[in-house]
Amino acid sequence: MEEKQAKSRLAELRKQLMTWSQEYYVNDNPSVEDAVYDQAYRELLMLEQQFPNLVTADSPSQRVGGQVLAGFTKVEHEIPMLSLGDVFSKEELAAFIDRLNEATKAPFAYNCELKIDGLAISLTYENGVFVKGSTRGNGIIGEDITANLKTIKAIPLTLKEPVSIEVRGECYMPKDSFLALNKEREAQGQAVFANPRNAAAGSLRQLDTKITAKRNLSVFIYYLMEPEKLGVTSQSQALAKLAELGFKVNPDFRLATDMETINNYIDEFHAKRGELAYEIDGIVIKADDFKVHELVGNTVKVPRWAIAYKFPPDEKETVIHQIEWTV
Numbered sequence: 093m094e095e096k097q098a099k100s101r102l103a104e105l106r107k108q109l110m111t112w113s114q115e116y117y118v119n120d121n122p123s124v125e126d127a128v129y130d131q132a133y134r135e136l137l138m139l140e141q142q143f144p145n146l147v148t149a150d151s152p153s154q155r156v157g158g159q160v161l162a163g164f165t166k167v168e169h170e171i172p173m174l175s176l177g178d179v180f181s182k183e184e185l186a187a188f189i190d191r192l193n194e195a196t197k198a199p200f201a202y203n204c205e206l207k208i209d210g211l212a213i214s215l216t217y218e219n220g221v222f223v224k225g226s227t228r229g230n231g232i233i234g235e236d237i238t239a240n241l242k243t244i245k246a247i248p249l250t251l252k253e254p255v256s257i258e259v260r261g262e263c264y265m266p267k268d269s270f271l272a273l274n275k276e277r278e279a280q281g282q283a284v285f286a287n288p289r290n291a292a293a294g295s296l297r298q299l300d301t302k303i304t305a306k307r308n309l310s311v312f313i314y315y316l317m318e319p320e321k322l323g324v325t326s327q328s329q330a331l332a333k334l335a336e337l338g339f340k341v342n343p344d345f346r347l348a349t350d351m352e353t354i355n356n357y358i359d360e361f362h363a364k365r366g367e368l369a370y371e372i373d374g375i376v377i378k379a380d381d382f383k384v385h386e387l388v389g390n391t392v393k394v395p396r397w398a399i400a401y402k403f404p405p406d407e408k409e410t411v412i413h414q415i416e417w418t419v
């Protein structure tokens with residue numbers, strides 16, 4: 093095949109493979125069997141092998157990792173990554189909501205989100221291309237883990253629109269991947285990870301990106317920096333915009349305009365916790381309208397317009413402790 097034909101065929105294959113990958117890893121809704129994807133992927137690899145100068149940064153072949161880093165460089169978050177205040181009972185939550193309603197005088201909507209138990213990351217895109225990704229670190233200084241994040245198929249290498257934005261989200265390891273990884277480590281006499289959050293953190297801190305690529309990590313994006321740049325005026329709108337741009341957004345977010353609805357959401361997902369494919373450690377409740385964020389602002393460490401409602405630790409863990417006590 094001539095280079096010219098190979099170039100256009102590779103562009104076709106990249107586009108098709110990116111669409112199928114987005115359906116599978118971002119929308120959890122594949123339209124073709126794995127075998128169909130694999131065949132097209134093999135054709136792409138073969139053509140890239142024949143014409144190495146035609147390999148592009150956003151080719152699916154760049155997801156497998158390859159470089160072994162000497163270390164992670166530090167990055168400063170231009171806008172600090174805040175922490176979250178947390179409450180441990182419905183009464184405390186009601187007090188937080190009452191204070192917030194008091195401060196704003198007008199009743200308003202809250203956006204309720206599952207609190208994914210992973211680790212916070214920040215992703216930067218320039219004209220729609222993924223250029224940098226980092227850990228939260230201490231909120232001010234994080235580590236540059238761009239190379240490792242590029243191996244996560246749920247992170248788009250290019251967006252649906254050529255926008256220059258920063259977004260933040262949670263990187264996590266699905267429960268079944270965590271169990272499989274620990275089984276493998278046990279078989280190899282290696283120490284197992286205590287929980288999926290530690291497994292995700294350990295996988296992202298790998299200096300060998302090939303290892304990260306094999307860890308089946310995923311992400312949920314929940315925060316759009318400078319939303320006014322995209323004409324977005326609320327958290328629920330921001331999540332819809334993030335999904336439109338091609339980001340994986342947790343579908344279970346819900347608007348609530350009163351305490352009862354918030355409490356029902358908390359009870360519903362506390363009950364459903366065991367069925368989810370990933371671990372959650374609570375619910376995040378945020379004032380939906382960004383005008384409220386401006387009105388009440390943040391303390392040094394946490395926003396005044398959002399709170400984390402933490403679930404009590406899993407019953408099964410406390411049962412084990414009780415047994416130890418009786419013995």
Ligand SMILES: CC(C)(C)c1nc(N2CCN(c3ncccn3)CC2)c2cc(C(N)=O)c(N)nc2n1
Nearest residue numbers: 174175176205206207208209212262314315376398
């Ligand atoms: C943008 C704000 C600050 C309101 C915010 N902050 C979050 N977090 C901050 C504290 N974080 C943190 N991490 C380590 C140490 C201290 N704080 C970890 C992320 C959120 C985490 C989740 C989630 N996990 O699913 C979520 N749906 N929304 C969040 N929203």
